[in-house]
Amino acid sequence: MSQVLSVPPGRRELTKVQNRQAILEAARSVFGELGYDAVTVRDIIRRTGLAAGTFYNYFRSKDEVAAALSDDGTRRFAPILKAQREQASDWADFVRRALGAYYTFLADEQSNWLARRPIDESHPRVHGVTPEGLAVFEEVRASIVEEAARGGAQGGDPYMLAAACIGIARYVGEQMLVRRPVDTQAATDFAVTMILTGVTGLRRSTN
Amino acid sequence: MSQVLSVPPGRRELTKVQNRQAILEAARSVFGELGYDAVTVRDIIRRTGLAAGTFYNYFRSKDEVAAALSDDGTRRFAPILKAQREQASDWADFVRRALGAYYTFLADEQSNWLARRPIDESHPRVHGVTPEGLAVFEEVRASIVEEAARGGAQGGDPYMLAAACIGIARYVGEQMLVRRPVDTQAATDFAVTMILTGVTGLRRSTN
Amino acid sequence: MSQVLSVPPGRRELTKVQNRQAILEAARSVFGELGYDAVTVRDIIRRTGLAAGTFYNYFRSKDEVAAALSDDGTRRFAPILKAQREQASDWADFVRRALGAYYTFLADEQSNWLARRPIDESHPRVHGVTPEGLAVFEEVRASIVEEAARGGAQGGDPYMLAAACIGIARYVGEQMLVRRPVDTQAATDFAVTMILTGVTGLRRSTN
């Protein structure tokens, strides 16, 4: 009996973890392909090869998988963002680092996040809005709000400022993902310039 | 002249128009609350008090209602935008006018468009993305892309530029709608400043 | 006011009759095309150009139209059959006359009655079984049963005999309608020979 404790995760535990991972992985891809709303629990388990009922041994609903994926995204991204934040010398530097981290993350995940087309699709349906993508985006947003509130930018209403920044961040990110090859450096430069100096800055840097 | 109105609609015609409106109105609100994908035809009719079958006397599907709403948004907004565009003296002026028109429209519609919560909701589900909202937003987007492509801004890649502008436009718009009172003038000023001069400009104008 | 009485069926009455006829005609064709079960009341009225509600001023249901059509078939066919029956000199003559009349009727109506394919279609669905067709068929059946019962054929069980005769009548009739040109004479000859002398007779007459 006591062995049970000393022994590393037994076979049972192992498959348990593996199954959980399999489900998350399946969910990730299927969310990316069909969009959160369109996905059914069946879509997810079908892709794992597991039985229907098994799903409920791991998650109570589609929402719960989505939450897990969000957490996953956050867990992976948060430390990166935190590190960059701590190294940042000032507001401008922080923005550059945050966006750089964000775009790098996006590029790595691009198979899910908005892999296909810009948001302006003819009829509704926001593609590629993965739970993870949203979660990571939210991390960035929060950090910007905080930094702005802390007065870093000295530019009036911090919420408005943050709104503008994340607006740029998000849409420029989309543009980036649509292009081939995906150029995170260019995207970061562009977004940062826009944030710091607006069109004026672009003009200057383009000349 | 009198002929035109000589035949009043008649009770029948009247209720028909009213019902159509009721359905559109219900769809509008329910789309705003649940998001396009999550909405069912039943959600829509339930909110009208009409019978299930009645829906199909007016629209053939959820998509068709959405399309009608989009058209509605476009029909109302397009001429306004067009007028502003024609009066614009240069790129900066155009941006100011376009955003001004957009925010005014948004404010008028605020009961539907994102009236409730910011986009940053914890878990998936993009709220407030009404077909109308998307349609109007798309109008703005298209006009900015066009003007940018025409070289107005002289700032590198027009698509990237447009992306940044609409990112700002959209998220600042959201902020605006969340505040009380809704201040379209302030939002326009802020967005325009960000677009033209970025944070630098803000700092200056704030001082 | 008094004029109303002296005048022959006024406009009102006229359209009433015409509408009824229009509905019956529409039903006839649509039954022939889709088969009784598949037909909806809407199918019928749609083909008349009348309004949905109007149908119910004339018939209470699809069944009632079908009944009316049956009656119609009977009303047109019964006298013909009766006449032939009265002129018949003996059983054989009666059979010949009855089938002759039946096939002639069938040929005239062929646009509805089984215009398309034999009954042996792959999967269920008996085509072309018009209410009228069934009614007329039933007339023939009844007359044969009666005559057989009356001892005309002197051949054992009259119901069995009638069954055999109508089996021949019906399927040979189907064959007839499938062929081009439709040859009522040949069909009658064939059926009568089969009934009277079976294959033996055919062999003889073919030689």
Next chain:
Amino acid sequence: MSQVLSVPPGRRELTKVQNRQAILEAARSVFGELGYDAVTVRDIIRRTGLAAGTFYNYFRSKDEVAAALSDDGTRRFAPILKAQREQASDWADFVRRALGAYYTFLADEQSNWLARRPIDESHPRVHGVTPEGLAVFEEVRASIVEEAARGGAQGGDPYMLAAACIGIARYVGEQMLVRRPVDTQAATDFAVTMILTGVTGLRRSTN
């Protein structure tokens, strides 16, 4: 040998087979009662006591059940017919054997096949046309057409001949099923006599 049965079906497998059977059985009876077209999937499952969704675990549509029933009928009847056919010495013998087999089959199935009323029902709706019945009937029809075409009967147009034969076969079969007790021998004798010698033959054999 023992291996084959060494693994008993298990409760699960068993109920699965039973449910499938239950559905088929329900479909059989309901088709017989209402006629193929009129039957709804819900009619079928209602009669099984199973839940609505369960139907779709076994069949994808009404058509698929019907096909299964047809196959069933064919699978059971085809070998019997084939055997009789091979043993037949000549056309007359073949006809006798084929009808004998057909009527025997019919009698065994009588609970479904036209158990209730003759075809002459007042208003439309051909009763008792079970998918199985049609399938088996079709077997007989095909065999007769083939044999006739092969020249067995030497009697003019083989399709007309076949039509007459199957007409007799079918309607005499119906008569047989309506009577108590069901007498397959008598039905076979009668039908064969009609086919071979017509009424003439009946008269002779009756005297």
Next chain:
DNA sequence: AATGAATGAGCCTTCATTCAT
């Protein structure tokens, strides 16, 4: 735990029928 069939709520849609005009 894993399995996978059963369940039943609920969605979309059609259609017979009613009824105010």
Next chain:
DNA sequence: AATGAATGAAGGCTCATTCAT
């Protein structure tokens, strides 16, 4: 009477969830 919109009962089907094995 004619009209045609409104109604609501079904029907086909999907899917989340449960549960016996």
